[in-house]
Amino acid sequence: MKQDMNLAKKINDLKSEHRAVILAHNYQRPEVQDIADFCGDSLELSVKAKESPAEEIVFCGVHFMAETAALLSPEKTVLLPDENAGCPMADMAHVDDLAHVRNERPEAIVVCYVNSSAAVKAHSDVCCTSANAVSIVSRIPPDKPILFVPDQNLGRYVERMTGRKLDLWPGYCSVHTLFEPEHIQQARAAHPEAAVIVHPECREVLIDLADEALSTGGMCRFAAQTDKKTVIVGTETGLLHRLRKENPEKQFIPLSEQAVCPNMKLTTLERVEHALSAQQTHIRVGSDIAEPARRAIAQMLDDGPIVRNEDYRG
Numbered sequence: 001m002k003q004d005m006n007l008a009k010k011i012n013d014l015k016s017e018h019r020a021v022i023l024a025h026n027y028q029r030p031e032v033q034d035i036a037d038f039c040g041d042s043l044e045l046s047v048k049a050k051e052s053p054a055e056e057i058v059f060c061g062v063h064f065m066a067e068t069a070a071l072l073s074p075e076k077t078v079l080l081p082d083e084n085a086g087c088p089m090a091d092m093a094h095v096d097d098l099a100h101v102r103n104e105r106p107e108a109i110v111v112c113y114v115n116s117s118a119a120v121k122a123h124s125d126v127c128c129t130s131a132n133a134v135s136i137v138s139r140i141p142p143d144k145p146i147l148f149v150p151d152q153n154l155g156r157y158v159e160r161m162t163g164r165k166l167d168l169w170p171g172y173c174s175v176h177t178l179f180e181p182e183h184i185q186q187a188r189a190a191h192p193e194a195a196v197i198v199h200p201e202c203r204e205v206l207i208d209l210a211d212e213a214l215s216t217g218g219m220c221r222f223a224a225q226t227d228k229k230t231v232i233v234g235t236e237t238g239l240l241h242r243l244r245k246e247n248p249e250k251q252f253i254p255l256s257e258q259a260v261c262p263n264m265k266l267t268t269l270e271r272v273e274h275a276l277s278a279q280q281t282h283i284r285v286g287s288d289i290a291e292p293a294r295r296a297i298a299q300m301l302d303d304g305p306i307v308r309n310e311d312y313r314g
Ligand code: 13P
Pocket: 026, 040, 041, 042, 043, 115, 129, 130, 131, 173, 199, 201, 214, 215, 216, 217
């Protein structure tokens, strides 16, 4: 504990020296969330990264999130405290495979979940997060076929919410697909009064049994607003820290204690301190893909109708 306080003080000093802001995803370790300037879901963190006046961003999350921040803020230094913090689902969509499918389906609009590499974003028309996927797909003209990359479960959720048929890439999150219907049945039997919320990366059968499917930011808002005193939370267990801190009068129970994303847990206070003192690992995006990838993210953040990514060069 004392060691954490010393590290937190060092981090604070380094942060001022480098005019840095620390952004943390909601799945980060409790002590990392506690020293962050802002915690949020993927969409909230992208917006913060873009709007922050800081010169440097320490991104406590996984690689694709830091890459998105680097795309949105090319003038800022973006540091990822552990360069091995990847997202296995993002790795399920390889740019060569997407380029091949895209050449075969030139008429399709490619909607790409932000959990993807910058190269895959550069071969897409528009990005989405779990918080805005339904509204992004709703903005695409109804006559356009849609390819949804890489999360098949989020894609299926979007299909049912929009009534649109999507071509689904076969990717998935191994943390969210470990939830089983029995987890919800057992939780409901033990806590009949509780609300059950799950992330849309869960399989359809889980979403059917839950009360709500929400992004992690959506779960935070739900927790603050619900009258329920107990909430069963079907996502990575890191979110529980924030839910409990912000709602001390309510009880939050993980749907499964096993739902831990090892990549999200690679970031420790020591790694954050090292990132700031050694200025590592600096995330950069190659200029050939940065422009088209930025266009796909910009279309997500704008309100207008979704058009082809003219910058895409396949
Ligand atoms: P959120 O955008 O809902 O925080 O989800 C990110 C993620 O990686 C879920 O596994």
